[in-house]
Amino acid sequence: MKLNYLTKGLSTLGRWIATGLFCVSAIAFIWHGAFLVNSSAMASPAINLIAAADLDDAKSKANEDAGRTKGFVQETRDKLKETARTNANKVDDATDNGSFIGRKAQRDAARIQERADQDADRTQKAIDDTKNVVERAVEGIKDAFK
Numbered sequence: 001m002k003l004n005y006l007t008k009g010l011s012t013l014g015r016w017i018a019t020g021l022f023c024v025s026a027i028a029f030i031w032h033g034a035f036l037v038n039s040s041a042m043a044s045p046a047i048n049l050i051a052a053a054d055l056d057d058a059k060s061k062a063n064e065d066a067g068r069t070k071g072f073v074q075e076t077r078d079k080l081k082e083t084a085r086t087n088a089n090k091v092d093d094a095t096d097n098g099s100f101i102g103r104k105a106q107r108d109a110a111r112i113q114e115r116a117d118q119d120a121d122r123t124q125k126a127i128d129d130t131k132n133v134v135e136r137a138v139e140g141i142k143d144a145f146k
Contacts, residue, residue: 059138066131070124077120084112 088109092102 056138059135062131062134062138066127069127073120073123073127077116080116081113084109084116 088105091105095102
């Protein structure tokens with residue numbers, strides 16, 4: 001389709017208006033960002049003190065949670081060891097004393113108890129490591145507020 005003289009002029013005028021509107025909006029966007037400052041985003045010393053108090057609470061909470069978690073791990077280890085010992089004794093009582101199955105149950109119980117100790121130690125070490133990471137992060141944040 002061939003454009004006639006009127007539609008060609010309107011098309012050119014429309015492009016010029018669109019370009020001008022784009023330039024004006026770009027200038028307004030830049031102007032707004034450069035000269036209007038949000039003063040509510042500035043730091044206040046009072047807020048820093050509140051944040052420091054909250055960080056101390058976070059640090060004590062991390063210590064408390066680590067202590068409870070380690071207690072839970074120790075209780076779980078003790079229950080596991082007791083269950084293994086009880087089951088081995090039941091198998092030994094159900095079979096002839098000194099039978100192959102009874103001895104195997106006792107060896108399995110000893111192995112389970114040993115692994116329970118190893119797993120509990122690894123878990124408690126991981127808990128301590130995590131607690132230390134949290135404490136270092138809290139200290140780093142507190143240093144940033146000072």
